Amino acid sequence: xxxxxxxxxxxxxxxxxxxxxxxxxxxxxxxxxxxxxxxxxxxxxxxxxxxxxxxxxxxxxxxxxxxxxxxxxxxxxxxxxxxxxxxxxxxxxxxxxxxxxxxxxxxxxxxxxxxxxxxxxxxxxxxxxxxxxxxxxxxxxxxxxxxxxxxxxxxxxxxxxxxxxxxxxxxxxxxxxxxxxxxxxxxxxxxxxxxxxxxxxxxxxxxxxxxxxxxxxxxxxxxxxxxxxxxxxxxxxxxxxxxxxxxxxxxxxxxxxxxxxxxxxxxxxxxxxxxxxxxxxxxxxxxxxxxxxxxxxxxxxxxxxxxxxxxxxxxxxxxxxxxxxxxxxxxxxxxxxxxxxxxxxxxxxxx
Amino acid sequence: xxxxxxxxxxxxxxxxxxxxxxxxxxxxxxxxxxxxxxxxxxxxxxxxxxxxxxxxxxxxxxxxxxxxxxxxxxxxxxxxxxxxxxxxxxxxxxxxxxxxxxxxxxxxxxxxxxxxxxxxxxxxxxxxxxxxxxxxxxxxxxxxxxxxxxxxxxxxxxxxxxxxxxxxxxxxxxxxxxxxxxxxxxxxxxxxxxxxxxxxxxxxxxxxxxxxxxxxxxxxxxxxxxxxxxxxxxxxxxxxxxxxxxxxxxxxxxxxxxxxxxxxxxxxxxxx
Numbered sequence: 085x086x087x088x089x090x091x092x093x094x095x096x097x098x099x100x101x102x103x104x105x106x107x108x109x110x111x112x113x114x115x116x117x118x119x120x121x122x123x124x125x126x127x128x129x130x131x132x133x134x135x136x137x138x139x140x141x142x143x144x145x146x147x148x149x150x151x152x153x154x155x156x157x158x159x160x161x162x163x164x165x166x167x168x169x170x171x172x173x174x175x176x177x178x179x180x181x182x183x184x185x186x187x188x189x190x191x192x193x194x195x196x197x198x199x200x201x202x203x204x205x206x207x208x209x210x211x212x213x214x215x216x217x218x219x220x221x222x223x224x225x226x227x228x229x230x231x232x233x234x235x236x237x238x239x240x241x242x243x244x245x246x247x248x249x250x251x252x253x254x255x256x257x258x259x260x261x262x263x264x265x266x267x268x269x270x271x272x273x274x275x276x277x278x279x280x281x282x283x284x285x286x287x288x289x290x291x292x293x294x295x296x297x298x299x300x301x302x303x304x305x306x307x308x309x310x311x312x313x314x315x316x317x318x319x320x321x322x323x324x325x326x327x328x329x330x331x332x333x334x335x336x337x338x339x340x341x342x343x344x345x346x347x348x349x350x351x352x353x354x355x356x357x358x359x360x361x362x363x364x365x366x367x368x369x370x371x372x373x374x375x376x377x378x379x380x381x382x383x384x385x386x387x388x389x390x391x392x393x394x395x396x397x398x399x400x401x402x403x404x405x406x407x408x409x410x411x412x413x414x415x416x417x418x419x420x421x422x423x424x425x426x427x428x429x430x431x432x433x434x435x
Numbered sequence: 436x437x438x439x440x441x442x443x444x445x446x447x448x449x450x451x452x453x454x455x456x457x458x459x460x461x462x463x464x465x466x467x468x469x470x471x472x473x474x475x476x477x478x479x480x481x482x483x484x485x486x487x488x489x490x491x492x493x494x495x496x497x498x499x500x501x502x503x504x505x506x507x508x509x510x511x512x513x514x515x516x517x518x519x520x521x522x523x524x525x526x527x528x529x530x531x532x533x534x535x536x537x538x539x540x541x542x543x544x545x546x547x548x549x550x551x552x553x554x555x556x557x558x559x560x561x562x563x564x565x566x567x568x569x570x571x572x573x574x575x576x577x578x579x580x581x582x583x584x585x586x587x588x589x590x591x592x593x594x595x596x597x598x599x600x601x602x603x604x605x606x607x608x609x610x611x612x613x614x615x616x617x618x619x620x621x622x623x624x625x626x627x628x629x630x631x632x633x634x635x636x637x638x639x640x641x642x643x644x645x646x647x648x649x650x651x652x653x654x655x656x657x658x659x660x661x662x663x664x665x666x667x668x669x670x671x672x673x674x675x676x677x678x679x680x681x682x683x684x685x686x687x688x689x690x691x692x693x694x695x696x697x698x699x700x701x702x703x704x705x706x707x
Contacts, residue, residue, distance in 0.1 A: 232513060301551035305613075308508060309564035309620060310541030319567065320553060435554035435602070 125412070132409025135402045147196055148406055152357060153386070154195035156399055159187035167399075169194030192355075192390050193399040197407050199356060201414060203380030206272060206360065207351060208341045208418055211279035215340075216333055218280065219287030223329075226288070227295045228317055247285035252345040254282045259349035270379040272360060275351020282346055283336040290335070294328025295321060298435075323433045330426035334419055341415045344384040352385040354393075383411040459484045459525070460505060460624070460654070466518035467500055467509075467678075473518070474500045476678045482671075487646060487655040489669035489686070491662060493701065496675040498658045502626050505529075505656065506543040507536050524624070541568070544617030544653075548629040550609040552601035552616075557584075557593050560601045560612055564620035579619050587615035588645055607638025614645065618653070625649065627657040631664065643668050662702065666690050674698045 136145050154169040161180075168176060177185060222243075230236045258278030268274045298321045306316035360378035365371045387407045390400055460482040467475035475497045482488050490498035500509065504522060507529060509515040521528045529539055541564075553560050561580045562570075570576065580597070584590040589611045593604070601612055610630055617625060627646075631639040646655060646668050659665050665672055666686060673683040674697075682689060682698045693699045 299551075301547065301549065302553060304508065304511065304547065305551045305553065305616075306563070306567075307511070308506060308540060308545040308547075309567070309616070310537055311564075311567045312537055315567045319563075324554065433554070434600070 128405060128408045128412060131401070131405035132407075132412075135406030136409055145406075149196055149201065149410070150198045151196035152199055153192045153197060153355060153381075153403075156190040156193035157187040158190070158399070159185050161185065167194070190397065190399045191394050192386075193403050197383070197386060197403070197410060199359065200381045200383045200386040200407065201410060202359060203352065203382040204341060204384070204411070204414060205418070206380060207275050207279060207347065207382055208337060210272060210276040211283070211340050212333060212337055214276055214280035215283045215287050215336060216329070219284050219332075220291050220329060222284075222288050223291035223295055224317060224322075227292050228313070228321075243285050243288050246281070247289075249282075250345075251282060251343050254278055255346040255349045257281075258346060263350055268377060270349070270351060270353065271377040272351055272380060273376045275347050275380075278346045278350045279340045279343065282343065283340050286336050286339070287329075287332050290332030291325070291329045294325040294332070297328065298324045323429075324435050326429045326433060327426050330422060330429065334422045334426070337418050337422060338415060341411075341418065342384050344382075344388050347382055347385060351379055352382045353379045354381070354385075354389055356381050383407055383414065387411065460656075461521075461523040461526075462501070463521050463523065465501075465504070465520035465522060467497070467504060468514075468516055468518050469512070470514040474678050475504075477520070478680045480673060480680055480683055482654065482656060484654045485650060485652075486670040487650045487657060487668055488671045488673060489665035490656065490658045490673050490675060491660075491665050491701070492675035492681075494660075495677075497678040498673075498675045499628055501675070502628055502656060502658050505624070505626055506540050506545055508545065510536065541620060542622050542624065544620065544622040544625045546610070546613050546617055546625065546627045546630045548632055550606065550613050550633065552604070552609045552612050554600060554602055556598045557601050557604075557612060558597040561615050561619050563616060568620070583615040583619040586618055586645075586649070587611045588641055589615055605638075607634045607641060610634060610638070610642060611645070614642070618649070622653065624654045624656070627655065629658055629660060632660060639664070662690075674701060676701070 136148060137143060138145055154171065156167060156169060157173045158165065158167050160166075173187070177183065226236065226239065230239075255278065258274055258281075262268050262274035262277055263270060266274075302320045302324070303316050306320045307313070311319070356379060358378070360375050360380060363371060363374040363378065387404060390403050390407065394400055460480075462478055462480040462482075465475055465478045466473060478497075478501060490502065492498050503509045504517065505524075517530050522530065524539075524543075527534060553563060555563070558580055559566075561583050562576045565576060565579060581590060581594075584593065589608060592608060593612075601609065604612060610633070614625075614630075631642050634642065643664065646657065649655060650670075657665075657668065659668075669686050671684065672686045672689045674681045674689065674693075674695075676697055682693060682695045684694075689698060690702060693702060
C-alpha cells in the first residue's frame, strides 16, 4: 500500500515567486532603515561613550555632566603636556607664580555640559505641557464640539499647514512675537511657546484620531443617563483616548528636544553661566517669576556651536560626541518616561 | 403646566431630578425629518403610564426614530429635527426651549440594541448615572448597586465580582447590566431598543421576565422585531409602517383581531 498523493503540494507559481520577491524587498528596506539608524547611533555611542564613561569608579565622567563649559588650555610645562580648564589653569599659574604660560586654547572643550542638559530638560518639559494642554483642547473641540462644516475644514487645513512651516520660520515668529512684542526677551517662556506651537499639529491630529477611535456607544450611553456633554467626555471618552494622546506626545518630545532653529532666537544663549533658578529666592515670592524669564543653553544648540563655530580638532571632538551622546540619552529617558506612563494608562483604561 | 412639587418630597441634592408621579407620554401630530428625508408622518399616540407598550413594524418604519425622540437622543444626529407637532411628557413639550435636555434624560432611561457596558467595573457601571449627579455617599451607592442589580436579576451572578470589568460578562449579562445601570437613576420611563436582538433564547427569557417585573414601577416602551416577544411582554402595541402609525391598541386585540388590513398582514407574516 503506497502513500497517498499529497494534493496540497507546494507549487512554484508566478504569484508565489512574486510574493517572495516583494517580501524580500520589504525586508531589505526595513534593514536599510535599521542600518542607517545603527550607523548613527553606534558612531555616537562609541565616540561619545569614551567621553562620558570611564573605566574607573564611578564609571561616569561626572565633571562632564555637572560642570559648566569652559575653555581648554593645552600647554607644555616642565616637559609634560598638560590640559586644563580655565579655572584650573589660572589656579595653576598662581600656584607656580607665573603670570603667563603660552598655551593653545580650545573653546568649550573643558568643563561640562550641565547647563545644556538642564536647559534641554526644562525646554522639553515646559513646551510639551503647553502643547498638550492646547493640543488636546483643540482636538476635543474639533472632534466633539465643533459644528461639522466649512469652518471646521478651514481650521483643520490651517493646522496641517502649520505642520509644513520650516522650523526657522517658527524661530523668527517666536522672536518677533514673544521676545520683542510681548517683551519677554530671550527666555524660557518664549522658547516654550515657540516649541509648543511647532509641535501642535502633531499633537492635534493624533489626539483627534485617538478621540475618534473611542466608540460612539460610550458617548450615547453616558448622555442617555443624563450626563452633560463635558461629563460624558471627561469620564467616558478622554480616559480611553489617553494612550493615543500620549503616543502623540512621544513623537512630539523627540521633535521638540532636537530642534535648534526655534530656540536659537527665543530661548538659547551660546553660553550662559547662571542657572534659571539662580535669581529665585524661595522666601520672596515676587522673585519666583524671574525663573520663567531666564534664557538657557540647550544641547542641540550647543552641539551646533561646538561643531560649526569653532575649528575641528581632537579636543573639540570630545565635546561634540559627548554632547551628542548625552543628548540621545536624555531624549531616550524622557521618551521612556512617556512610554511607561502610556502603558500604565493603557492597562488601567482597557476597552 | 408642570405638576407642583408635593410638600412631602424629601430634600435632595441639587442635581437629583424632581420627582413627579404618573408619567404619561403624549405624541401629537409629529413629523420627523433627517435633513430632507421625512421619517415620521403625523404620528398620534398616547402611551399609558406603568404599562409596557411595544412598537412593531418592518425595518425602516420609524419605530426606533420615534423611540429616540422621546429622550431626544436624535439631537446627536446633525440634521435630525422634529418638524411639526409636539411630544409631551408630564404635559410639557420636550422640544421647547424651556426644557433642559439633561433633566429630561435623567428621568428617561434607555437600553440600546447593542449592549454598551462601559469598560469600567460592574460597580462603576451601575453607579455611573448617580456619580454624574454628584452622589458620593459610599453606603448609599452600595445600596443602590445591590438594589439595581437585584432588580435586573444579575445580583447573584456578579455579587462576588463587582470590581471586575463589565466587559467580562456574557452578552445577556451585559444587557442586564445596562438595564441595571438605567434603573439605578430611578427614571420614570424606560425605553428599550430591541434589547434582546443580540441575545440567545435563555437570556431573552430572563430579560422578558425582567420587563414584566419592572413595569410595576416604570412606564416601558420597547421596540422589537420579534412579534412573539411583543405578544408576550407588552400590554399595548403600536404598529408602524413607512413612518406612519397604522394601528395602536391593546396587545391581545392587535394580535387576534386587528382592525387594519396592513396590521393583519404584518402579524401573520405576509410581509416584513
